[in-house]
Amino acid sequence: MTRIATLTALWLLGFTVFAQSVLDVHVTGREGLPLPDAALTLKRGGIEKHGVTGADGSFQFLGLAAGEYELETAADGYFTAEAEMAMRPRQPLSVHIEMAVREKLAQSVEVRSADIRLGETSTSRLLTHSELVALPDPVKRDIPTLSLYTFPGATRSHDNFVHVRGNEVSLQEFINGVSFLENPQQQFSAGLTPESFETINLLSGSFAAEYGNRFGGIVDMTTRSGFDVKDHGSIRAAVGTFDTRDAFAEYGGTRGKLGYYASVSGFTSGWYLTPPEPRQLHDFGFGLRGSGQLDYRLANDSLSLFVTGGGTNFELPNIAEDQEVGRNSMRRLRSQTGILTWQHAFSPRTLWTTSLYERTVEDRLAPTADPITPFGDGSRASLTSGIKSDFLRGWRNHMVKAGFDLTRISLRERFAFDSREDPLPPEDPEPFTFRAKSVGGQASCYLQDHVSLTSNLAADLGLRWDYFDLTNRFSQVSPRINIAYHIPGGRSSLHFAYNRLFSPHPLEYVLLANHFGTAAAEAADRVGPVKPYRQHYFEGGVIREAHPKVALELNGFYHRGTTPFEYREISITRLFLPINSAGAVSYGLETTVDLKHLERLGISGRLQYAYQRTFFYGPISGGFAVGEEIAPGQKFLPAFDEPHSGTATIFYRRRWRDISAGWMMRYGSGTAARNGMLRLAGHVTADFSAGVTIWQRENLTARFEFNLFNISDRRYQIAKESEETPIQYGSPRVISGRIKFSF
Structure with missing residues (x-):
């Protein structure tokens, strides 16, 4: 000893x-x-x-x-x-x-470094509420933007899409253990405000059997409670260049065994989506979000009700030619979510949890008023409801868990299109009007065991079954094996994983995509409906505590699968339909250096670098294939393929007046344009933030913060799979100031 x-x-x-x-x-x-x-x-x-x-x-x-x-x-x-x-x-x-x-x-x-993640089988990063608050405003506008700066190897592609580990349909949100199939990207979702959550855990690999549906990055969030806030609150407001405005307010507390919490936020931006020009033309957007939670806690039972809702309105950016003729298409998104959860502890080693949940999403594409440019007028609406239940039992060196999830989904879609071009471009369909609805759902169940095989060797072994029948019937049994070994005396651990993964097709405009896949005007374009993505996933890695305050992490991954997803736009409408390719392969290597807070110096930091490649293989095998000419077996690069990427962050904080400063840098080697025939130039961007408490009296404080986003004003190019707008541009330099009152 x-x-x-x-x-x-x-x-x-x-x-x-x-x-x-x-x-x-x-x-x-x-x-x-x-x-x-x-x-x-x-x-x-x-x-x-x-x-x-x-x-x-x-x-x-x-x-x-x-x-x-x-x-x-x-x-x-x-x-x-x-x-x-x-x-x-x-x-x-x-x-x-x-x-x-x-x-x-x-x-x-x-005890040394209890928070160092030795022996973790998953590749994940936990952000606490205090860490979320410390991040600069532009980084935490919504979950996809936060993910771009926190997931190792996350890449940004066209139309604000964020991709993790070679997946087009990336990011799945879990809220208090409940997941939804809707895509959280800004084109499809009104979004969530990161600061309204107590913790956000970002998982990019080695998934246990409980996780299903999406595997391009899981964002596992726990909501704030009055028991966390304890009769405190805050109000903040920010203003900056490019019509940047932001506001957030929260308050929570307890009354005996009852806890309550509420938050509201709003924002505006003059550079909402990545535009096809290096300047913003018709690119203003704004949004409003709110959330609330009630908790009732007894000795062995707890009841929680969480509700959230919001909406965004935003203009769709133009090229200069379309701006001159008055193109003014817009998008409106609305969403609402409710989760009611009951938890009962039968004993110190036995726990039962059941959640009832629902979500509604409405998406409206408002057409342009000009008579010249392509016309698109559409809407979609979805209603998701379900029940999820989990049973956990600790026994000797085992923690066994089993559960099921039953979901009912209703979809409605409507769309009218006219390219207004003569001759008709080969990638555009003939003018059409479409309307359809569908009702189906998903049933899932799993069994998993976290077992300590020895004092230094542990495993997560699980089996999952999924059945999905919204548009067609699909099912799969998925084994999950995750192993971690701690090297005795070395303060290092190794982990390995094999996961079989099943991802149902996206919900967004899938009925329209299936219509083209089964009833397109040209027989060659009838490639069938959109199919699920099935993958074999492998990962290995090592975590090393080089110092009580320094952790090193190295992870490698490889996955291959059939019928991977992509999104394809109809003309320039910014309406994206899912399609399948025949297959995909992705592999990569990620390294992270994590510097925990040094009290004497007031410094903390994190360095991330990733090398990764993704290859898709033809032909198009499902969905909207009009005008696509990819031969069987042909290898091509998706627009989000970026071999090298990295982020570096360093934060400084001192107790005197709570002075803080943060520096964030992001590097990308350039995305692939024109199916990989062209590689765009690399880029480096840097952001800076600083803050100071300007007034304090007991529990009342006033704080001023300054943010400088994209210091060099480098509006780098981003690839897009489009003949009409093949290039988009990154965000400009944004200067903003914020005042925050805490009470």
Whole structure:
């Protein structure tokens, strides 16, 4: 036994408890033997949970909200051990603590680096609410923008799309353990405000059996509660160049066993979507969002109701020629979500969670008023409702979880189009009017086991079944194997994963895409309906704690699959239809250096670099194939393929007047245009932010912040799969100031 107590933290992708987590504590004493009757105190804010280890030296805390905790372990004859840790939503944390015998030392012992993710089978990053608040305003406008700066290797392509690890349909949102099939990208969703969440966990690989539907990056969010805010709130407002305005307000508290929380936000921007010109022409957008949560907590039961809704209105950018003739097409998006969750603890080792949920989405494409440019007039609406239930049981060295998810989906679509061009471009369809609706759904169930095979080896083993019948019937059984091994004494861990993945087709305008795939005017364009994406996914990696404040991470991935998705635009309408290619291969290598907050210097930082490639293979095998000429077996590059990318962030914070400064840089080697025949130039952009508390009295503070986005004003080129607008441009330099009041 070492003279100083050591801790081995095995983070293992596993069990979901409606955005809550499990802490599995193992305590050993003399000669590494299990230590019974050790007193455990788990602290978060002013709330404490207590436990005592059993004969095997272990104890499990179930139903923990995601966030930062302190764990204190005490036993007769041993020095007290203390640890700080960050619990990820719906991922168990196994903590092994070796206690230091009292006669060996003369002072208490602090356990080293409990929040270092040694042994984690997933590739993930947790952002706490304090970290979200510290980010510059332009980075946290919505979930896709936040993901672009936080996922290693995330790339930005045309029309504000964000892609992770070679997937066109990227990003799936989980809210308190409930997921939806709607695409969160700005073209399809009114969006969510990151600051209204308590934690956001970003997973890019090695998925447990509970996760389904989308695998280009999972954004697992836990909502804020009155029990977190504790009768406090804040109001902030920002104004800047390019019609940039932003406002956010929140307040929450408790009344006995009842907690309540509400937030509202709004924004405007004169550069809303990536335009086809290096200047904004008809590119103004604005949005309004709100959310609220009620919690009722008893000894063994909790009830939670979360609601959120919002809308965005935005202009569709023009090229100079279309601007001159008065093209003025617009888009309006509305969405509303409700989740009611009940959780019951049968015992300290048994937990049951059930959620009822619903979501509505409305999308309106308003046509241009000019008589010359292409005409597009459409709308779509979806209603999703369902029930999700999960059962968790801890038994010896196992944490077994099983669950099901039943979803009902109703779709309505309408669209009219006329290219108004003579002769008709080969990539445009003949003028048409379309209207259709469909009702179907999805049934899923899974079984998974997080098992500690030895003190240094753990595995997440699971099996998932999915059935989907919205437009056609598809099903698949998907095994998931995730293994983590901690190298004894080395403060390093290795992980490996094999996942079979099944992604149902996108919901956005899938009925129109299926119409073209089955009833196009030309027989060669009848390639069939849009199909699900089926993948074999492999990943391996290593995590090394080089210093108590420095963690190094290296991950490699490879996945291949059949019928991958892409989005294809009808003319210049900015209305995107899903299509399938015959196959895809993607591989990459990611490295991360994470510098945790150095109290004496006030500095923290993170460096990320990724090399990745993605190749699609012809022919087009489903959806909107009009004008596409890709031969069977032909290899081509999607527009989001960017071999090299990286981000660097460094933050400085001092207690005196809470002075802060942040520097963020992003590098991209250039995306692929014209199916890979042209590689656009690389780019480097940098952002700067700074803040200071200008007034404080007890719990009341006023703070001023300054943001400088894209310092060099580098409006770099972005590739787009379009004959008419093959190039788009990145955001300009935006200068803004913000005032924030906390109370």
